[in-house]
Amino acid sequence: MRGQRALASESESSGNSVGQGAVGNAKFSGPSLKVLLEKAGVKDTGKHVMFRGLDEVPGKVPPFIRSIPIEKAMTPTH
Secondary structure, eight states, X not given: OOOHHHHSOTTTOOSOOOTTOOOOOOOOOSSOHHHHHHHHTOOTTOOEEEEEOOXXXXXXXXXXXXXXXXXXXXXXXX
């Protein structure tokens, strides 16, 4: 699958072509992940927090899933 920018002509877009796709980052401004996990009742035996993207990709592409260690998830960032 090719990213949308890869399909645009040079005059339509600037920057680097993303070729087979791209990954983006965002800054979340809601409650801390630590607070959300505590309210959800995270177990003491938990090792990782898994995040699954809501992207819907045509074809047989595996879901976009990443995880971080529970220690990192429970560390306040502010």
